[in-house]
Amino acid sequence: MPKDVIAEGLASGKWDVRDAATFMRDQTLEADVVIVGTGAGGGVAAEILSLAGLKVVMLEEGELRYASKHFNLKEAEAYPTLYQESAGRQTKDKGITILQGRTVGGSTTVNWTSSFRTPPTTLAFWRDHYGLDDMTVENMAGWFGKAEKRLSVIDWNVEPNVNNQVLMSGADRAGIHWSKIRRNVKACLNLGYCGMGCPANAKQSMLITTVPTALDRGATLLTHLRAERVLQEGGKAVGVEGMAMNHSGLEPVGIKVTIKAKTVLLAGGAINTPALMLRSDLSDPYGLIGKRTFLHPVNVSGALMPFKVEGWQGAPQSIYSDHFIDAFPPDGPMGYKLEVPPLHPVLTAITMSGFGEKHRQLMQHFDRLQVVLALMRDGFHENSRGGSVSLKADGTPLLDYPISDYVWRGMRHSYLTMAELQFAAGATRVMPIHEDVPGGGYSSWAEAKAAIQSLPLEVLRAKVVSAHVMGGAAMASKAEQGVVDGYGRFFNLDNLYVMDGSVFPTSIGANPQLSIYGLAARNASSLAKTLTGKDIAWPV
Amino acid sequence: MLSRRQLLKTGVAGAALLGLARLAYGPITPDSLYAVPAKARFKVLDAESRTALAAIARVMLKGALPRDEAEYETALYQAVLGCDTAIAGLPMGVQAEVKELLALLNSRVTRRWVVGVGASWETASDEDIAHFLNRWRFSSFLLLRSGYQALHQIVFAAWYGNPQAWVGIGYDGPPKFMEGYWNA
DSSP, rough: EEEEEEHHHHHHHHOEEEEEEGGOOOOEEEEEEEEOOOSSHHHHHHHHHHHHTOEEEEEEEOOOOOOHHHHHHHHHHHHHHHHHHGEEOOTTTTTTTOOOOOTTGGGGGOOOEEEEOHHHHHHHHHHHHHHTTTHHHHHHHHHHHHHHHHEEEEEEEOOOOHHHHHHHHHHHHHTTEEEEEEEEEESSOOSGGGGGGTSSSSSGGGTTHHHHHHHHHTEEEESSSEEEEEEEETTEEEEEEEEEEOTTTTEEEEEEEEEEEEEEEEEETTTTTHHHHTTTOOOOOOOOOOSSSOOOOOEEEEEESSSOOOTTTTTTEEEEEOHHHHHHHHSSSSSSSEEEOOOHHHHHHHHHHOOOHHHHHHHHTGGGGGEEEEEETTSSSSTEEEEEEEEEEEEEEEEOOOOOHHHHHHHHHHHHHHHHHHHHHHOOOEEBBTTSSSOOOOOHHHHHHHHHHHHHOOOOTBOEESSOOSSSOBBBTTTTTBBBBBTTTTTTTEEEESGGGGSEEEESOOOHHHHHHHHHHHHHHHHHHHHHHOOOOOOO | OOOOOHHHHTTTOOHHHHHHHHHHOOOOOOOOOOOOOTTTTSSSOHHHHHHHHHHHHHHHHHTOSSSSSHHHHHHHHHHHHHHHHHHHHHHHHHHHHHHHHHHHHOOOOOOHIIIIOOOOOOOOOOHHHHHHHHHHHHHOOHHHHHHHHHHHHHHHHHTTGGGGGGTTTOOOOGGGGTTGGGGG
């Protein structure tokens, strides 16, 4: 019988896991370090700081859901329970829908396992523009290597599923270069349901790696707890005040939980971390908190193939193309990365445009549907400044992300590229996901090419989505340019750190999980040394 | 139907439109019920909203709903129930926005003048409803486009989230062999 590390840990009686939804009265806890969030940044930091012998308290707004008890591969259950806003978080004008995790392990519990080191071009840009001089490829390589070892990032040598094969063969025929994606998995069953929580604990998410280690080392995990504000006293961060949420995670139950801590570490992910900082009325002399939030805005192209694709089966992402990242310098035209998404009924049906018979005709060919994505590398050009997080009346975050003409031009370019390669791979119909594309799409590359040139590019006509939220608490060497320094130290209050995707001063230009792991490992190790004087061997 | 110029004059800006309509015309007068049995299982949708959503879902899901009459009614009921579940899972702030949208659909005045459906949801023809959906879908007003997209998202998530809806799309559901994985 396979063993579920979470079920065993809970059964051992040694773990201190508390569900705030069950709390009957206000409470106060004490810790050396309180960490807000259990995703890529918070998970890695919790493990390293616990290994250093520090008493860590982890706060998670989501629930503790895990493979042997909860992960049943059903979209209708996964989206409301594992994602921010039922997987339907949207930008202010509702033009972009964002997939972001909200569960123990954060987005790492639901991501598609794609693992890329921060691209050299991105690091160079940070050195040149944000004074992050020591973030060289050489200096960072060690940290990425450690993270890869800890989280089992491996070459994926299994044959790509058909959805990915189309990207590969289409790219070959269109003269576009492609490569294989590395994945953080162990004994992966190649099911294709990563987005609903890995049912076999193959994905090496924070849920089954770093969070369990931290718990083994005496950390406390509080679930269903929304961090409301950072507590400040005498120029120092001294803790976090949180609100217990109900079981659905939708409403506070009116119970206050205070964690007093010598060090406060924010890792709630981009959008949520800047929002928490804004709610805390932190000093922000240059008005940078929440600014320059990036999304890798994604546009989408569907195709009907003359063969079965069954895009729900197999590793969701195994092939990518950086052809149009490499072809364009960061200060040139908008660069974009090509990948494919897994195809499941709900996400596919809500993504495909139109309704009635036309929508149904497409769904009837669901098993022959192939989809390519283009991820815009936002944040490198002066005409791509990202979005801005503010607070709604109820204190929850709202991201305003206007899509600039520069970004739209990248999307038009990528619609063309995606259509060309899908036809090259044998597609009988190609449909850029856009309301103005006729039901059934285009039947030839020539037709698609002419039509795409004149598609009106505006939100809520062109389908734009995102699964990578970055920035909003950017790192830089100087306070005029950033919210935190290169080690995640907040510039305007002692003992406050940020270690998640919100510290990136631009987008990454690749799926961000490994960038977060590597940087969080580096910065949490540095923090552990500061707090304990010890060098922590990681991974153990 | 309001012309574009009239809408501009009214100062269309986000939900202000809804507020204006309500200020101008007083409380919402709902249509009578479409044949969706009211049951206590609904968490957020009131009877009027169920009627409106059933009519909209009927048109959005044309071709997907079963042909058999008895099955059709049950399936449509399931779809509306699914909409209720989907909406109930949204953050409270977003739920409030969806309720504003439903209020706009339900009020006779806004249904006629903003939605552009003259007949009650109970009696509106498929053509009228499809016309309304397409008008919103291609509207030059962001607010109306976002209203269409919200309905699209809710209805299709509700429908295709239900395993019964997978018949005919070549998808057999998640692999069965995983069901006993942890007890093997």
